[in-house]
Amino acid sequence: MDRKIELIRSKRRTLAIQVTSDGRVVVRAPIRYPVSEINRFIGEKADWIDKHLEAVKHLEKAEPISKQEVKYLVTKAKRVIPPKVEYYAKLIGVDYGTITIRMQKSRWGSCSAKGNLNFNCLLMKTPDEVIDYVVVHELCHRKEMNHSPRFWAEVEKIIPDYKKRRSWLKTNSHLF
Numbered sequence: 001m002d003r004k005i006e007l008i009r010s011k012r013r014t015l016a017i018q019v020t021s022d023g024r025v026v027v028r029a030p031i032r033y034p035v036s037e038i039n040r041f042i043g044e045k046a047d048w049i050d051k052h053l054e055a056v057k058h059l060e061k062a063e064p065i066s067k068q069e070v071k072y073l074v075t076k077a078k079r080v081i082p083p084k085v086e087y088y089a090k091l092i093g094v095d096y097g098t099i100t101i102r103m104q105k106s107r108w109g110s111c112s113a114k115g116n117l118n119f120n121c122l123l124m125k126t127p128d129e130v131i132d133y134v135v136v137h138e139l140c141h142r143k144e145m146n147h148s149p150r151f152w153a154e155v156e157k158i159i160p161d162y163k164k165r166r167s168w169l170k171t172n173s174h175l176f
Contacts, residue, residue, distance in 0.1 A: 004024075004025070005025045005026075005027055005042060006024060006025065006026045006027065007027050007029060007038065008026060008027070008028050008029070009028075009029050009030065009031045009033070010028065010029075010030070010031065011030070011031065012028060012029070012030055013030060014030070015027065015028070015029050015030075015033065015037075015038065015041050016028045017041075017042070017045050017048070017049060019049060019052035019053055019055075019056060020056075021056060022056075023053060023056045023057065025049055025053070027041075027042060065103070070103050070121060073103075073121035073122065073124045073125070074101050074102065074103070074121045076121075076124045077101040077119060077121045077123060077124050078101050080124065080131065081099065081101060081119050081123070081131070081135065082099055084131065084132060084135045085099055085117060085135055085139065088132070088135050088136050088139050088158065089139055089142075091158060092136070092139050092140060092142070092143070092154070092157075092158060094115075094139055094140075094142035094143060095115060095142070096111075096115045096116070096117055096139065096142060097112070097114050097115040097116040097117070098116045098117070099116075099117045099118075099119070100116065100117070100118045100119070101118075101119050101120075101121050102118070102120070102121060103120065103121050103122065104118070104120040104122075107120060108120050108122075108123060108134045108169065108173075109123075109134045109135070109137065109138040110138065111138045111139070111141035111142065111145075113145065115142055117138050117139075119134065119135075119138070122176045125176055126168075126169070126172075126176075127168070129165055130165050130168055130169060132159065132165075133155075133159055133162055133165035133166065133169075134169075136155055136158045136159050136162070137155055137162075140154040140155045140158075
């Protein structure tokens with residue numbers, strides 16, 4: 001398959017490949033990383049790239065989500081998420097501020113420095129165990145406001161298979 005690959009060099013330390021929702025293949029690389037190594041990496045990931053390009057190609061051009069559906073998902077999320085937050089906050093041993101549910105384009109959830117939690121209403125379209133993972137992820141930021149090994153250890157205490165759930169989100173997020 002003949003495909004154009006966009007190379008973006010930056011101060012990052014690692015190589016990464018992304019297949020965008022519009023079917024572009026983007027490789028991100030450190031500034032001085034050898035082109036031969038980048039090409040080797042792309043070759044090793046060829047099957048992964050093809051699989052993701054195929055998935056993008058087969059995505060139906062879904063109609064934009066309607067205002068009515070957003071309203072429905074927000075209402076459902078306001079019923080489903082707060083009890084989960086309350087349950088897991090006690091388990092983790094943290095407090096939290098307000099819970100906000102809204103339609104977000106790029107995030108499943110967030111936690112502010114003040115402990116306010118935001119969740120994407122599209123979580124209502126994911127499996128229940130994925131919702132639990134996102135809730136726990138955000139609550140663990142009450143202990144660690146970063147993604148350090150200590151943070152992931154906190155998440156793993158509550159959800160030992162968090163990597164599987166996180167992977168599901170990464171693999172399927174383009175569907176929403």
